[in-house]
Amino acid sequence: MNTRKLVLLFLLGCVFVPTLQAQIKHIEMRVEGMT
Amino acid sequence: MKQHLGRQSGVQKVDVSLIDGKVDVTPQEDGQIDPAQLLKAVYDSGVTVAEMEVTARGKIVKDTSGNLALQVSPNQSFTIAPNDLLKTVEPLADSPAVFTLRGELYHKPAGKKKPEASASLKLLILEVQKKE
Numbered sequence: 018m019n020t021r022k023l024v025l026l027f028l029l030g031c032v033f034v035p036t037l038q039a040q041i042k043h044i045e046m047r048v049e050g051m052t
Numbered sequence: 053m054k055q056h057l058g059r060q061s062g063v064q065k066v067d068v069s070l071i072d073g074k075v076d077v078t079p080q081e082d083g084q085i086d087p088a089q090l091l092k093a094v095y096d097s098g099v100t101v102a103e104m105e106v107t108a109r110g111k112i113v114k115d116t117s118g119n120l121a122l123q124v125s126p127n128q129s130f131t132i133a134p135n136d137l138l139k140t141v142e143p144l145a146d147s148p149a150v151f152t153l154r155g156e157l158y159h160k161p162a163g164k165k166k167p168e169a170s171a172s173l174k175l176l177i178l179e180v181q182k183k184e
Contacts, residue, residue: 040083040084040110040124041083041107041108041109042083042152043076043079044077044079044087044090044104045074045077045104045105045106046090046091046103046105047073047102048073048094048099048100048101049100049101049102051099
């Protein structure tokens, strides 16, 4: 029973973790008029 | 400008290069940062943004209008402007696939000095860096 729960938890993790880690990694701007 | 940007929500680090006119913004670990807010902050500092590029990780989804968008968090997504690279990711819209994309989010319109506040930022994909 515990093994089945662990497998289910692992599968759910595989599905949701990539979504949770979605994010903006870096922003670069080219600007004008900077002194 | 560096201090002003550094005070914006979600900003971890700001690097400014006076020689080539580049500003690099590193978001905090959670990646919760608003590019539109940064754009406004730069203009408020008296500097004009010519281009803004982002590297972001997220899922390709279809928004309520049927347009494709890169969803980087449950409440943040960027509509993707059509180009050839969009066609490569389009078949995987609304799938669990996660992409890391580099794209242009803003390009200064010719003749205009300040961006329209109401203008939404569209992502023009320049490079598909990773697909998971």
